[in-house]
Amino acid sequence: MTFMQQTSSINVSSEIGTLKRLLIHSPDGGIGKVVPGKFKEWLYDDTVHLAQMRREYNEYIKLLLYFLDPEKIPYILECEKKQVNQKQADCFKPDNPAYFNSDKVLETQFLLTQILKNEALRQRIISGVCAWEGCSFATERTLQTITDAAELAKVLITGVLHNKDKSIKEFVFAPVPNFIFTRDIGITINDHLLLSNAATAARERENLLMKFISFYYLFEGNEDKLIEISESSDFFLLDENEQKDFKTSVEGGDVMMIAPNHLLIGVSERTTPSAADEVIHKIFANNKTGIEKITVIKIPHHRAVMHIDTVFTHVRKDTWVLFGKFSERVGQERNDKQFAYYRYLLDKDYVPEHESIEIFRFYKPIAETYQPGKDYLTDISDKVKGLESLLRSISIEDFGIAESDVKIIYSGNNVFPHDEREQWTDSCNLLALKNGVVVGYDRNEETFKGFMANGFTVIKVGELLKKFENNELTPAEVKDTLIVLPSAELSRARGGAHCMSMPLLREKI
Numbered sequence: 001m002t003f004m005q006q007t008s009s010i011n012v013s014s015e016i017g018t019l020k021r022l023l024i025h026s027p028d029g030g031i032g033k034v035v036p037g038k039f040k041e042w043l044y045d046d047t048v049h050l051a052q053m054r055r056e057y058n059e060y061i062k063l064l065l066y067f068l069d070p071e072k073i074p075y076i077l078e079c080e081k082k083q084v085n086q087k088q089a090d091c092f093k094p095d096n097p098a099y100f101n102s103d104k105v106l107e108t109q110f111l112l113t114q115i116l117k118n119e120a121l122r123q124r125i126i127s128g129v130c131a132w133e134g135c136s137f138a139t140e141r142t143l144q145t146i147t148d149a150a151e152l153a154k155v156l157i158t159g160v161l162h163n164k165d166k167s168i169k170e171f172v173f174a175p176v177p178n179f180i181f182t183r184d185i186g187i188t189i190n191d192h193l194l195l196s197n198a199a200t201a202a203r204e205r206e207n208l209l210m211k212f213i214s215f216y217y218l219f220e221g222n223e224d225k226l227i228e229i230s231e232s233s234d235f236f237l238l239d240e241n242e243q244k245d246f247k248t249s250v251e252g253g254d255v256m257m258i259a260p261n262h263l264l265i266g267v268s269e270r271t272t273p274s275a276a277d278e279v280i281h282k283i284f285a286n287n288k289t290g291i292e293k294i295t296v297i298k299i300p301h302h303r304a305v306m307h308i309d310t311v312f313t314h315v316r317k318d319t320w321v322l323f324g325k326f327s328e329r330v331g332q333e334r335n336d337k338q339f340a341y342y343r344y345l346l347d348k349d350y351v352p353e354h355e356s357i358e359i360f361r362f363y364k365p366i367a368e369t370y371q372p373g374k375d376y377l378t379d380i381s382d383k384v385k386g387l388e389s390l391l392r393s394i395s396i397e398d399f400g401i402a403e404s405d406v407k408i409i410y411s412g413n414n415v416f417p418h419d420e421r422e423q424w425t426d427s428c429n430l431l432a433l434k435n436g437v438v439v440g441y442d443r444n445e446e447t448f449k450g451f452m453a454n455g456f457t458v459i460k461v462g463e464l465l466k467k468f469e470n471n472e473l474t475p476a477e478v479k480d481t482l483i484v485l486p487s488a489e490l491s492r493a494r495g496g497a498h499c500m501s502m503p504l505l506r507e508k509i
């Protein structure tokens with residue numbers, strides 16, 4: 001039986017409907033191989049203490065299991081208790097027979113292992129990865145001698161090959177240290193999945209592995225629901241400069257299934273105009289995706305704001321968290337207080353961040369037949385003046401909230417330098433477990449003030465888990481809460497809970 005047949009498995013129509021199933025990836029050994037000389041190329045800004053990162057991540061896993069698959073909790077608690085002196089309990093290791101194996105909290109390495117148990121697929125995947133990574137025939141043959149699927153999946157992800165007695169290790173290819181950010185490798189659009197096409201070589205193998213996982217596991221038998229994006233066929237004939245303009249990369253952090261018929265796409269450092277163009281055409285050409293409205297948000301190309309989900313996320317129907325520097329309202333308020341004459345006087349062209357943001361809306365009713373040559377751009381300039389008014393308009397139009405009830409919480413409570421410092425450590429990158437219950441990082445304390453001022457409880461994940469364990473509270477009773485994960489190490493990889501999750505199933509809202 002395929003995954004789809006076993007489960008009513010994949011459907012996401014908002015960012016805030018109760019989360020029922022998601023795909024994650026636990027920090028693997030490859031993260032422990034990141035060296036300073038590779039920071040830029042491998043998209044890291046620091047080295048990470050892997051053991052501590054895993055401890056932090058396991059709190060995240062426990063939280064997810066409490067909300068999504070509570071039946072697994074007694075097993076996890078028992079396993080932790082028995083192995084309290086072990087660096088990491090076996091139930092958290094996807095290559096260990098004791099792995100918790102949930103069909104709600106799915107794991108990439110674990111799924112890859114299941115596929116690799118099929119001999120024909122095993123050959124195909126090894127050849128595919130080896131061709132992609134350009135490894136020698138000798139390496140390919142060595143990989144083929146690994147008969148243990150769990151071991152092979154680990155090698156294909158970490159790039160590290162051990163000999164039989166585990167004494168010697170060899171790198172067969174680079175690690176994929178950003179694989180924990182499963183958000184970026186694909187986006188569930190109602191019951192379809194848009195497969196990403198990474199902007200940088202460092203994340204390409206993630207996309208390849210995700211293709212295998214999607215075609216051979218998650219969407220087996222339903223492959224028509226997978227949407228792939230690629231360069232146009234004449235791309236290869238373009239010269240180097242033209243290729244820069246027409247490169248087609250899209251990463252999941254830039255695509256949000258924000259409301260049942262409404263998709264947001266960020267054009268950013270990672271997602272290119274030509275990728276947005278292709279997504280718009282593919283989605284409008286396929287009525288089954290259920291999308292009528294596509295809003296494209298162009299943000300500055302900057303490491304601090306690599307995807308739109310580093311700038312804002314949806315918290316509750318009426319509430320958003322946003323980086324104030326990108327809000328036209330905040331920008332205007334500052335300018336009203338003291339007019340910025342220096343903007344006339346500076347030699348170089350100075351454009352404040354919020355003014356460099358551009359927003360475009362494309363609209364095609366489902367009932368209308370798609371015409372490739374038609375321009376679906378619609379003018380929304382009367383109501384959308386910038387990013388903040390866009391978010392407000394989504395609450396009002398897509399979620400029926402009264403204009404006066406929409407709340408915007410700002411990174412660092414909108415006080416410099418906390419706004420920038422906390423945005424850098426993902427204050428705006430929250431994962432909603434349900435409408436009004438979101439997960440973030442414990443270090444973004446100034447941002448908490450905005451949450452508390454708006455009636456939210458802020459609680460450390462450890463405290464919450466204790467309450468669950470002591471039966472003082474159940475996940476169903478948690479409301480209007482920001483749950484914060486320990487983040488000393490997790491945040492160094494430069495993604496938050498939103499990035500560390502690929503929702504596959506949410507309740508309709």
Ligand SMILES: NC(=O)NCCC[C@H](N)C(=O)O
Pocket residue numbers: 043044178181183184252253254306307309310493494495496498499
């Ligand atoms: N959606 C996200 O913002 N993902 C975070 C990705 C962080 C990773 N180090 C990267 O630069 O790609």
